[in-house]
Amino acid sequence: MPKKRTHTFKHLQSSNSSASATRKDGTGSNDSPTVNERLTALRLVETPEGLQKKRDLAASVNQPSVPPELRGILGAPESAPPKPKLGVRLREMRRTPGPAPPKSWLGYGTQWHSGSGVRGGKGRKGVASASDAQRTRPKKLLRFSLLVDGTFDVAAEPSGLLHMALKRLAEQWDLFDEEDFPSLVDVPLRLRLRLLSYLGYYGPSIDTTALQALTQGDEPLTHLDLSGLAGHGALTVKKLARLFEVTTDTTQTADSIVESWDAEEVTLESVLNPSPTMTARFHTLTHLSLSHPPPTASWRDLLALSKHVPQLTNLSLAYWSRPTLTPNLAMATVSSRHSPDVRAGGTHYYSSLDDDYIEAAALLRQLSSNLLCIQWLDLEGCADWFPALSTLAVVSASDVARTTSDESWIETTHSAVAIMAQNWKNLSYIRCAQGWLPSLKGLYNVDRSLAPDFKHLLVRHADQFPEALVADEYEIEGRKGRIWLDSEQKLIAAGRRIYTIRRDRSCKPLTIDFGWCRRPA
Numbered sequence: 404m405p406k407k408r409t410h411t412f413k414h415l416q417s418s419n420s421s422a423s424a425t426r427k428d429g430t431g432s433n434d435s436p437t438v439n440e441r442l443t444a445l446r447l448v449e450t451p452e453g454l455q456k457k458r459d460l461a462a463s464v465n466q467p468s469v470p471p472e473l474r475g476i477l478g479a480p481e482s483a484p485p486k487p488k489l490g491v492r493l494r495e496m497r498r499t500p501g502p503a504p505p506k507s508w509l510g511y512g513t514q515w516h517s518g519s520g521v522r523g524g525k526g527r528k529g530v531a532s533a534s535d536a537q538r539t540r541p542k543k544l545l546r547f548s549l550l551v552d553g554t555f556d557v558a559a560e561p562s563g564l565l566h567m568a569l570k571r572l573a574e575q576w577d578l579f580d581e582e583d584f585p586s587l588v589d590v591p592l593r594l595r596l597r598l599l600s601y602l603g604y605y606g607p608s609i610d611t612t613a614l615q616a617l618t619q620g621d622e623p624l625t626h627l628d629l630s631g632l633a634g635h636g637a638l639t640v641k642k643l644a645r646l647f648e649v650t651t652d653t654t655q656t657a658d659s660i661v662e663s664w665d666a667e668e669v670t671l672e673s674v675l676n677p678s679p680t681m682t683a684r685f686h687t688l689t690h691l692s693l694s695h696p697p698p699t700a701s702w703r704d705l706l707a708l709s710k711h712v713p714q715l716t717n718l719s720l721a722y723w724s725r726p727t728l729t730p731n732l733a734m735a736t737v738s739s740r741h742s743p744d745v746r747a748g749g750t751h752y753y754s755s756l757d758d759d760y761i762e763a764a765a766l767l768r769q770l771s772s773n774l775l776c777i778q779w780l781d782l783e784g785c786a787d788w789f790p791a792l793s794t795l796a797v798v799s800a801s802d803v804a805r806t807t808s809d810e811s812w813i814e815t816t817h818s819a820v821a822i823m824a825q826n827w828k829n830l831s832y833i834r835c836a837q838g839w840l841p842s843l844k845g846l847y848n849v850d851r852s853l854a855p856d857f858k859h860l861l862v863r864h865a866d867q868f869p870e871a872l873v874a875d876e877y878e879i880e881g882r883k884g885r886i887w888l889d890s891e892q893k894l895i896a897a898g899r900r901i902y903t904i905r906r907d908r909s910c911k912p913l914t915i916d917f918g919w920c921r922r923p924a
Contacts, residue, residue: 535607539695539722540631544604545597547628547692547719550781550834569598573606584616592622600628603695608636611646618684626690630719634696641701644708647685688712694721694781702726702766709773716776722784722838725750726766726791760791764818767791771826778829783918784838786890793819793900823901824908831911835894836918837887843868845884857895860920867919891917898922 436444469479541547549555587595595617602609609632618624634640691712693705700723709715724730732748739745749762771777782789795817823830843865898915905913914923 538608538631538635539697541604541695545600545628547630547690547694547781548600548626550719551690551717551779565594569594569601570605572598573601573604576602576606576609579613581612584613587616588619592618592620592624596626596628599632600630603629603631608632608638610637611642614638614646615684623687624684625687627685627688628692630692630694630721633693634700640693640696640704640708644704644711647688647708647711685712687714689714690717691715692719692781693723694719694783696723698724699730700724701730703728706766706769706773709770713773714776715774717779718774718777719781720785721781721834723782725754725788726763728762728766755787758790760788760794763788763791764794764822768818768821768826771822775826776829777827778831780827780830780833783834783836786835786837786894789835790893790897791818792822793897793904795819795900819900819904820908824904824910828905828908828910830913832914832916834916834918835898836916837890837894838918839887840868840919841884841887842870842880844870845880845882846888847884857892864920 469477473479474481543549543555544561546555549557599614599617618627629638629643632638633643702723705720705723727733727748727750729748729750732746733750733752735748736744736746750759754760846861846868894917901913901915905911912923914921
């Protein structure tokens with residue numbers, strides 16, 4: 404093993420340390436200033452800029468100040484605050500993290516507000532916002548889908564990120580232009596159809612272009628909820644009937660010029676079997692809601708629409724007005740010298756008091772003949788004309804002459820039998836609620852004259868009726884109770900007649916929903 408060697412540098416350390424400690428001028432290292440001493444000496448050196456800053460600070464400090472109580476009396480100006488230092492960024496309370504927004508973004512704050520506020524707020528267009536504020540809307544969000552699913556009585560409200568996003572889209576629908584509609588095809592169809600329900604509850608009225616944009620695609624369209632939209636604004640029932648109409652494109656013939664050499668050849672089979680156009684998008688509808696229309700909604704247009712959707716199984720006509728073809732002639736009469744006055748329209752002003760349902764029964768009979776597949780029907784808020792479904796009046800030629808010249812209505816069978824036992828024999832559910840309930844206090848003294856079974860039924864469902872708001876309004880609550888009970892008795896009597904008609908002809912069992920209870924019929 405070689406021996407380990409160690410090196411010593413003591414002879415070099417003595418010579419270097421003595422050389423570094425000795426200065427050229429002969430002074431030792433202990434007399435030289437340190438780095439901190441040199442920095443302190445440099446700070447004490449007064450420059451012209453430092454002297455000017457000291458003078459400004461002294462002038463601001465020595466400025467005489469006046470208390471706020473005496474400043475207003477003496478008229479002394481307020482002391483100027485010290486100027487901020489250059490290069491120092493002031494801190495703002497509750498400021499958004501990140502850089503400040505550009506000035507160009509801050510100049511358009513008032514022009515980009517929501518087009519329509521929640522439940523009829525003010526929008527950008529004065530006329531549109533006024534009509535939307537007076538528009539009839541559903542009282543509950545997603546009313547049609549909840550009724551179909553049987554979860555309408557559940558008190559849970561929709562929540563979550565999807566609900567907030569659809570609600571904000573419906574409230575700000577006026578910000579969408581027609582140029583933005585093609586991009587909606589990237590959204591799933593189920594979300595676009597749900598957005599239609601949100602538009603009827605939160606948003607403004609739409610037109611047929613927006614409806615086509617929200618329903619475009621290749622997926623089959625079976626559910627369409629137009630509650631609070633059909634009949635309002637530009638989306639009239641007449642335009643809906645034209646949109647639902649299935650037409651064929653027969654303009655292409657064998658002599659037509661082909662635009663490109665690689666285009667498909669026109670054959671005889673393609674001419675004889677033309678392909679349907681885009682209007683056939685709605686030929687697969689099975690669930691349709693046209694509830695909450697305006698009072699001016701036309702039954703003539705509704706009958707025209709029903710011809711193009713004969714495959715409907717679930718239909719909602721909640722809060723539709725009384726069926727008539729002449730709504731503007733309810734108060735008009737035709738006078739003559741040689742004969743008594745004759746009503747100009749098929750339904751006069753006192754038809755509901757006289758239990759005159761001839762024209763309403765005729766129109767409902769025609770509607771039922773167009774929709775033979777109906778299994779579920781919603782007629783909430785239609786207590787004024789619901790008994791027309793059970794009327795036993797015969798539609799004669801004189802009755803038809805007062806309404807229309809269509810001879811297809813001239814038959815000898817009763818209207819109720821034709822509607823409930825022939826055309827709608829597969830009907831299994833019908834909702835005929837009045838749309839409101841009186842208080843228990845208003846029903847306390849008026850339910851003694853009712854039938855015993857109806858009394859027991861009211862007692863069992865007493866929790867469904869609200870309490871009176873003010874104790875002093877006892878007479879008002881009593882009047883409301885009497886009005887509600889009169890209409891409810893008519894509805895129950897009509898339901899019993901429908902039950903008798905369907906039982907005698909061995910039809911499918913029917914459930915009648917009165918809103919506060921359900922009774923099988």
